[in-house]
Amino acid sequence: LTGNAEPVAAAVAIRHAPQRAVKKQSDLGLDVKTLGDLGDGYSRRLPPAGAVQSFVQNQEIYGEGDDAEIFYRVVSGVVRTCKFLSDGRRQIDAFHIAGDVFGFEAGHEHALSAEAVCDCAVIAYRWRDIDKLLADGEALPHPLFAYAMQSLARAQEHSILLGCRNATEKLAVFLTDWATHSRDGEVITLEMTRQDIADYLGLTVETISRVLSVLEQDALIDRPSVRGIRLKDPARLRALVC
Amino acid sequence: LTGNAEPVAAAVAIRHAPQRAVKKQSDLGLDVKTLGDLGDGYSRRLPPAGAVQSFVQNQEIYGEGDDAEIFYRVVSGVVRTCKFLSDGRRQIDAFHIAGDVFGFEAGHEHALSAEAVCDCAVIAYRWRDIDKLLADGEALPHPLFAYAMQSLARAQEHSILLGCRNATEKLAVFLTDWATHSRDGEVITLEMTRQDIADYLGLTVETISRVLSVLEQDALIDRPSVRGIRLKDPARLRALVC
DNA sequence: CGAATCTTTGATAAGGATCAACGCGCGTGG
């Protein structure tokens, strides 16, 4: 799962549209495969701004309100983007794995913060460099647009998950999504804590724990270790979700 | 509120970032003002595909799974985009008012459906025409990119709303957002039913009704009519939300 | 080994859903 910079196409398609592969949109080049390298297929590529940076578990990559001039791509590990409310509540917007772009926002400032779920490496890009390409008469790299559209689709799915799913359904979706980058029957490693999962799904740690126990009792999953989970019956798990 | 094709800048900025205006992102032209006309400021504009189309209340504009070759801009009225689950649950992703673009999706097929909340008029655009511009060596119109980024920001805010807000907070956010395109103290008209609001906020009609009653008792709002609401104390209403 | 953090489980409480009934507004048709 972590530690390898697998092609973005896999990473993106995998995470939130597990059932059906993302298809090409007309001739616009929205195929997620083009996300592999920012600018591939165009006359110039978007150069990263500097070397690969490493972050240790729970280290902040950027905070809410920070200048959004830089955005990132995950090289290895897992990153969470989240929002903190003043009373301590936290909503995790997304988990990002190798190949995913994050911190890619419309405003001057980051609306969310980003933290390392586990030790991870990322590479930065500058909006300013995009502007430079544009000033030189280049087209906006389609991969950026494609990534924006992908992120939008993912955010919409997340809203649906949060808006009309119960605890069991939420966890079933989460597990099947997360499992998509493993072979069937393999043990998947949840890099994040129960608290992370809870904050992603709008639940509490206790509920996560209880639902996992029930899923195990129902022989839908195995738990060889706390963070290691095997989906014993992916089909039935998916069937839980309407 | 409805019936007038106000500039998009207002419509977009208004709906989901009421507190602070959206700022320009670097030099990329992400200023939402450029959304006013698709392609303004570039050598060619994206021509609409045909005349303005009208829909009556609750009429479907497109359904989930329909070809996503066409997307739309609201000319007047209100449109909802939503997802239906097989057991009848419905999640409304967003309400779109004059100037808003909807049905703007990455896949071959629409992931959501769109329906008229009240009688409304929309105008269509074709992806194919964008491809044509690109084939002629044009850059991807920045407004499209800006709109994708705006939609992304909105979807993320919606997730936060659904994930970690209680019923009162959800309604407070909804009302203040919806009120942003009226003068302070004015009566705002909720074009949508309680069921629509409920499905947008992940609640039930009964809860919506009860919370509105409480807000009225607490002198936060007035209800001159069922669909007409006046925010008596917008500041205190906003303060409910952390 | 021991402390801190994470996870699980249990007991109880609360927020919102569900079920039920009634009221209101409005359009239709007698």
Place this chain on the structure above:
DNA sequence: CCACGCGCGTTGATCCTTATCAAAGATTCG
């Protein structure tokens, strides 16, 4: 013009899911 019916909204009573509070394992790491 009024009566009726229907969709929509409100309110009440009760139930259920999930949150909260509490405490006891498990795991990690110094």
